[in-house]
Amino acid sequence: MIELAELSIAYGRGPSKVSAAEGLSLFVDSYELVAVVGPSGCGKTSVLMVLAGLLRPSQGQARIYGEEVRGIRRDVALILQDAGLxxxxxxxxxxxxxxxxxxxxxxxxxxxxxxxxxxxxxxxxxxxxxxxxxxxxxxxxxxxxxxxPRVLLMDEPMANLDSLTREHIQNLILTLWREMGFTGLLVTHDMEEAVFLGQRIAVFSPRPARVVEIVDNPGMGTVEYRGTPEFMAKVAHLREVLGGSS
Amino acid sequence: MRSALSSTVRWVLLYLLALGVVIGGWGGICALLVWVRGRPVLPTPGETFTAAWENLPVLAQAFGTSALRFLIALVVSFLLGLPLGLAIGFERRLDTFLSPLIYILYPMPPVALLLFLYLAFGLGEVVRLVVVVIALFFQVVVAAQGAAKYITPSHVAAVRSAGATRLQLYRHVVLPATLPNVLTAARVSVGLGITMLYIAETKLGVLLGPEAGLGRLIEYYTFRGDISLAGVVGLALLGLLFYALLELLERSLCRWKFVGAQRGR
Structure with missing residues (x-):
């Protein structure tokens, strides 16, 4: 279970201060897999870093299973953009x-x-x-x-992959989530990926990030979902929302 | 395994070939000098190797002493310079305060301070080591600092997100990430180190016998050009020995650098 309550994240001080998130609230239930999409540089990764205990929010709270995140937690794992091997x-x-x-x-x-x-x-x-x-x-x-881990944080784990490999790893994550039962938060810039893997999709605004819309996506959960009319419609909807917010 | 063996054989053959070229060139220069000056100036390879063979015990002892001295200096410079360089490069605050200090001291040749080093450490073994250590120490510090400054952030994040302590961060990321660059810098510094060793052994060993190091042997036999030159060949071989040792060390400690797709880089 992940809760972000009125979360604000800022880098730097004074005139050079950059706000990555402002008053951001989001709730991810236990065993839920939620995708986060938003324009480039909107602060998606910063939110993950706060949840991973690597960054302190300037205001508000991030809680995992009811406990405020104050540092690295043993029940939380982070997958980095380029795998960080x-x-x-x-x-x-x-x-x-x-x-x-x-x-x-x-x-x-x-x-x-x-x-x-x-x-x-x-x-x-x-x-x-x-x-x-x-x-x-x-x-x-x-x-x-x-x-x-009880909570798996994923920062664009499929970025810069060819489409075939990307789909293969998306299928793998879906299978692992169903088999291992973790609570997942997936940050991605790929709308099809968000619709394929997110039970709900949180759309972030341009920086400073806040939630613009939460899209329910009950149809996800199978490999066959990719390519169905419902899948296409969700992708088109996301595109529309993101086009309007950026 | 077979390809590793064949590459080693190739490596040895290339070095033998290079040795042949050096000896050939040396012989050519000897002949040229005789032709230009009308008398022998430089002992020929034959004369030098004969002198080396006839004085092998003293030459071997001098080589052994110099090699041990250089090895100790190299290990001490690494033990002192590596942690300091890594910390300065990786910890931003240390970088701010210590970098100017390092850059002020780095270009200062320890040879220029020989008098003060002699007064401080006496005319014994320690001062000869100190001169070489000072020279190598700064090379190691500057190389380690430069490498530690540009560690890939995702490597640090991967380890930090698992809850690594500062020490674990150095052990799993900072040290292995910088080792190839540091070893390369050390290889480059072997030449400088040998020069310093020569100076330390000649300037700070005037009362000693020829077995007290190759530098001392070269100076001791100033009027026996063939033996003196055999000492110079010894210095070249000493440099080659340490160059090869550092290369082997890199190949065994940084095996990942020499595999797969990264090999060609």
Whole structure:
């Protein structure tokens, strides 16, 4: 469960102050997968950083399962835009990294299992430089899922991928969400992706971010949803809302 | 495995070829000088290697002493310079306060301070080490600082978002990210380090015998050109040895740099 209550985020002070979000409120229920779309640079990522405990809001509150976010939480995992893999660590070491940092021992089986789930078995000793872009993103997802998080924050995990790989990873995230049952917040600039993966879609305004509209999307949940008239209509609606807000 | 072996063989062959070119060129210069000056000026490779063979024990001892001295200086400069350089580069506040200090001190040649170093540390082993350490230390600091300044933000975010402590951040990100650049800088600094070693051994070892280092041997045999030149060859080999050692260190510690798609870069 994620709650953002009248959240404001500001960078810098005085005349150089930049406001990334202002009075932003959003509620994501347990086991819900919500997509966030908005114009480039509107402050979407900043909101994720606050939830990940990496950034302090200037006003308002961010709560996860009722507790105010005051730092890094062990039940929250973050997937970064370019996967954030460390090039000097192998696939296995990258997948294990978050567990290792948190001092969670006996993680071998869990890492092996997650790598298997993501189709990375056999690539454990490869370095990121030897992988395709799609595989790198899967390793980034594996690293987050190895933590068995209650809340999964995703910052454009499919950005800059070719369309086939992008769809493949979208399908994978959908399957994992249904199987593992986490609460998910997905930031994306891709409207089709938002409609494919968001049970609800929050549309943010240009900076400073606030919620312009929440689009209900009850039809999502299957791979076949992509391409249905309902899917197309939602995408068209989002395009219209975003066109009007930017 | 097989390709690793063949690349090593190729590497050795290339170095042997280079050695051949150097010796050939050296012989050519000897002949040219005889023709221009009308008398031998530079000992030929044959004369030098014969002198080296005849004086092998003392030469080997001098080489060993210099190599050990250089190794100690290199390790000490790394132990002191690497943490400092990484911290200055990565911690913005330290950068603000310490960078000007480093840049003021960096261009200062330790050789110019020989008198004061001698007065401070005496004429023993320590002062010879200090001269080389000062020279290498700043090279390591500046290289580490430069590399740590430009660490990819997503690498830091990936580790921080998992709750990493400052120490874990240095261990998992800052150190491995900067190591290739630091080792490259160290390789480049070997030449400077050997020059400093030579100066330290000649200027700060006047009362010692020829086995007290290659620099001292070269100076000791000033009037035996062939042995003296054998010492110079020893210095060149010493540089090559450390260059190769650092290269091997980089290949084993930064294996990720040499695999897959990144190999060509």
């Amino acid at each position: 460390l090039p000097w660590k192998t696939v296995w070491q990258n997948a294990e990294l978050a567990l290792r940092i948190q001092g969670q021992k006996d993680s071998r089986e869990r890492v092996d299992e997650v790598l298997h789930q993501l189709g990375l078995t056999g690539f454990e000793s490869r370095f990121p430089g030897e992988l395709s872009e799609g595989m790198k993103r899967r390793v980034g997802i594996a690293r987050a899922l190895a933590l068995q």
